[in-house]
Amino acid sequence: xxxxxxxxxxxxxxxxxxxxxxxxxxxxxxxxxxxxxxxxxxxxxxxxxxxxxxxxxxxxxxxxxxxxxxxxxxxxxxxxxxxxxxxxxxxxxxxxxxxxx
Numbered sequence: 001x002x003x004x005x006x007x008x009x010x011x012x013x014x015x016x017x018x019x020x021x022x023x024x025x026x027x028x029x030x031x032x033x034x035x036x037x038x039x040x041x042x043x044x045x046x047x048x049x050x051x052x053x054x055x056x057x058x059x060x061x062x063x064x065x066x067x068x069x070x071x072x073x074x075x076x077x078x079x080x081x082x083x084x085x086x087x088x089x090x091x092x093x094x095x096x097x098x099x100x101x
Contacts, residue, residue, distance in 0.1 A: 010078045036055045082094055
């Protein structure tokens with residue numbers, strides 16, 4: 001199940017990935033009354049998993065700690081498109097499509 005697709009901006013890469021407005025928190029692991037959650041997201045064809053923190057900031061959802069390191073390691077650029085989906089096994093996977101393609 002696809003949770004969101006987003007075309008990245010420079011702020012998404014340098015600070016935090018603000019999730020699109022239509023992203024529902026119930027598509028993510030439960031917050032259980034907390035402001036932050038942490039969960040593993042699998043990246044790329046090699047299936048590397050990285051723990052990403054998701055925070056509710058002023059009513060918006062954003063990937064915070066962990067995200068900037070991922071963006072740098074994957075060498076993401078403004079204009080690239082990321083998609084997060086929940087797989088049948090309940091795990092999360094992010095795919096990246098180059099904006100220059």
